[in-house]
Amino acid sequence: MLSNVIGNEPLKTLMLRMLKRNRLPQSLIFEGTPGCGRRTLSRAVAAALLCSDPSNKGDACGLCPSCVQCAAGTHPDVVELPHDTERRLIKVETIREMIVEEAYRSPLLGERRVFLLPAIDRLNPQSCNVLLKILEEPPVGAWFLMSKPPGNMVLNTIISRSQVFRMQSLMQADLRQVFMRQGMDIGEAEQALQIAHGSHRGVRSGETGDAGQYPRQALHNLLENGLVLQSVNAIVEALPSKSSDEAVTDAAWQRMIARQWLDRLQSELRVELRESCQERTLRHIQHIQRLKGDITLNLPLRSVVEHIALGSQ
Numbered sequence: 001m002l003s004n005v006i007g008n009e010p011l012k013t014l015m016l017r018m019l020k021r022n023r024l025p026q027s028l029i030f031e032g033t034p035g036c037g038r039r040t041l042s043r044a045v046a047a048a049l050l051c052s053d054p055s056n057k058g059d060a061c062g063l064c065p066s067c068v069q070c071a072a073g074t075h076p077d078v079v080e081l082p083h084d085t086e087r088r089l090i091k092v093e094t095i096r097e098m099i100v101e102e103a104y105r106s107p108l109l110g111e112r113r114v115f116l117l118p119a120i121d122r123l124n125p126q127s128c129n130v131l132l133k134i135l136e137e138p139p140v141g142a143w144f145l146m147s148k149p150p151g152n153m154v155l156n157t158i159i160s161r162s163q164v165f166r167m168q169s170l171m172q173a174d175l176r177q178v179f180m181r182q183g184m185d186i187g188e189a190e191q192a193l194q195i196a197h198g199s200h201r202g203v204r205s206g207e208t209g210d211a212g213q214y215p216r217q218a219l220h221n222l223l224e225n226g227l228v229l230q231s232v233n234a235i236v237e238a239l240p241s242k243s244s245d246e247a248v249t250d251a252a253w254q255r256m257i258a259r260q261w262l263d264r265l266q267s268e269l270r271v272e273l274r275e276s277c278q279e280r281t282l283r284h285i286q287h288i289q290r291l292k293g294d295i296t297l298n299l300p301l302r303s304v305v306e307h308i309a310l311g312s313q
């Protein structure tokens, strides 16, 4: 239901008004950074379009058989392109078989069919052209709810056939609500918020020179892909072997640099979390926080680096 979607209040109000007046464009694009709730909003709009007993505000009732099937992801008149986290290009055959051919078929339950196309920036030019044909003259009762990140020039032809609605990334209050829905109590949610909006201390330190080159790619690679020996080596080798400060031993210097790198990694993840509000990113930040403690405990640096990979689980 749209009323349950967190954030983007003005856009939700607009959607409801259009739904109620039966004025929702058949081809629309939600534009926003990944994680701002594009998919949740698309699904809620789909449910409202298909609901057999919509509220007087235009929202889905949440109770009719159609709403129940929408919530379970089993509605036969909702076709959703697979959400591909590896961001592979959408093949032209997929568009042809899943969207174009299906769009000309009659609905199975009611009078409408809804097609959800997440991340249409993954369309290649050929897929774009095939999709464009159906958007130019959409069959009666077919809606195409697409989404894309901001600023993509490739899709101009598609954009010109659709109405684009811009989404905001989640504000702090919305973020708190998202955390609580994920099962945190108010205390935990506050803590998570602090982590999400935490300081940028140490961001600029450890950039170059004596402090070595910050191995950004290798650090993120361990977090994303698990234990990759190459990345562990790259990080360990990037640590400076000699202290630039005679009062500090080489080992203590290495620890200090490693700590600065983890600080910086956390800051980067915080930016990511604010933009995308992913629980996974939050877990990464908490994981790195624990590792910083391990550095203080004098655990071997290589083992601390290897443990970064555990955050990927």
Ligand SMILES: [Zn+2]
Residues within 6 Å of the ligand: 050, 051, 052, 053, 054, 060, 061, 062, 063, 064, 065, 066, 067
């Ligand atoms: Zn309903």
